[in-house]
Amino acid sequence: MKKHKIRLRIYILVALVLTLPILINVYSPILMVWGIRNGIITASFLIFAAWFMLSLFMGRSVSCAYTCPYGALQEILGIHVSKKKPKSEKANKIRYFISVIFLLLVSFLIFNLGVAKNIDLFASNDDLQLIILITISIITISLLSILFGSRAFCRYLCPQGVFLTIGSKIGRKIKIPSLQLKSTPNNCSNCKLCDKSCPMGLDVNQMVTNSTLNDLNCILCGECIEKCPKDAINYSFTAKD
Template identity: 35%
Template sequence: MNLQKLRRLILLLSLLLLPVTLFYLSPVLIIEGAVSGIFAGSAIIFTLIFFLSLFAGRIWCGWVCPFGSLQDLSREIQGKRVTNPWINRFRYGLFVIWILMLFTLFIKAGGILSVEPFYQTTGGLSITSPQELIMYTGLALGITAIALIVGRRGMCHLFCPISVLMIVGRKIRNVIGLPALQLVANPENCISCGRCTKECSQSLDVFSMVEEKQMEQAECILCGACIDVCPRDVIRFSFGRPEKKDRRKMI
């Protein structure tokens, strides 16, 4: 089983579990809990994902996120590469608004008054009523529609607060030089076939990254598609510190 078959299997299982996990991945419930000073289950998960990004970049996005699975399936219909930089920038504005609202609400509530891991769930389950099922279906269709309109992983590029959270974590890692999972390349073996760029889930110009021996990129979700598709094994995973000579470019 190559990396992509394993990855798609994990993502499919994550998607099937979404009726259980949906409320633990909701930025809206984090805001709702903050109104009453409640640190909700989704806030706990977001915090854990942030710390994960310090050592594994955006591996959550590439290997675990159920919404990523929906978007990868959409790619079979609409595989357009997303190259407009403004599409990526839009989510940063939304993220700043979300963070400011979150801090403001917690301050007004008097801080974090309680921690509720199962906030708004029923017996730990997210979807337990017809109304919640309708909401879940609408969300799934909406994410799929965005991917079909915008292109590969459209939701990740345009709206997702988790993607921004993990990008921030990765940049912190690059600044302080923590050892972490990363891609490395041996450009001497490259035959310039361009398959890595064509296959990239995040529409990155991986070929140029290999040529410049600069594999650290904020949009990379460490899915490993470029590794599997390369006929010369130019790209591989590694665990280590960012190279000092490249650290400025990584930030």
């Protein structure tokens, strides 16, 4: 796939952050769980379901890199904070643990209350408790990014990121052509501009050198592609893993 110019992405992120006061009524994981608990299908549930389907062939690009307002907020707030790189194993263990809790909670609610029957896309409008909870969660993820660097919540805690990673793994397992990164290690000059640009704090230079670009935490944002002066990283759309 031809190298993309993705400067547009930063404008999309800014737009997502500026419209966050509206978007919290449309998309929030808290809203999704609240809807399941009350037998209501919310816009959040439908958006997450669409993200999961898209993850089969677009990985986490459509969701995490381009449309999640909470990811956008974290990236913008943490853009100048030096990213404290997580030991990938440790970060993954924490995220998987939280995801299991999240899944158990949702399963428990569905098991006890049955499948949601009503659709109410903007269910949070008149629920003050819910708005307070969402506001606290936004403040918390903002502080995490300011303290630990861009997308700290995505890197350590986001359960949805895990489900979207699972979606992208399923897509690759059943050999659906999907968006991936490919490297040309011979082009690499080890300048490490890709490391500095990665909003997920990944060691992209090493990934390029080892030809292991399919990291679980990569959101396929394309920042490393944009920054690489040697054309050592590109997108590809392939069924190969």
